[in-house]
Amino acid sequence: MKRKYEAMIVFDTKGKEEGIDTLVSTVSKEIEKAGGKLEQIDNLGKRQFPFNPRHVEAGTFVSIHFEAESAVVDAVQAKLKLHENIYQQFYLRSEAKK
DSSP: OOEEEEEEEEEOOTTOSSOHHHHHHHHHHHHHHHTOEEEEEEEEEEEEOSSOGGGOOEEEEEEEEEEEOHHHHHHHHHHHTTOTTEEEEEEEEOOOOO
């Protein structure tokens, strides 16, 4: 059963040559390759962290809305865990609008 999900991806672009658009494109291709259907991508911009975990001062937050099976979310999360420019990722199942 396909459900709607929202992924909050935090990119660490400090000292990296790739632009944020290239990184978002890479993530969206991974979601589509795993079987998800993209609906909306919002770049929420770069934000400072209140403290410096793992020596990272700021990150670029991107919200991605997509529709997929639950197994797709697990596969995408496992694949993106290996990506060096992704600092954190969080997935939330969206509720159906009434």
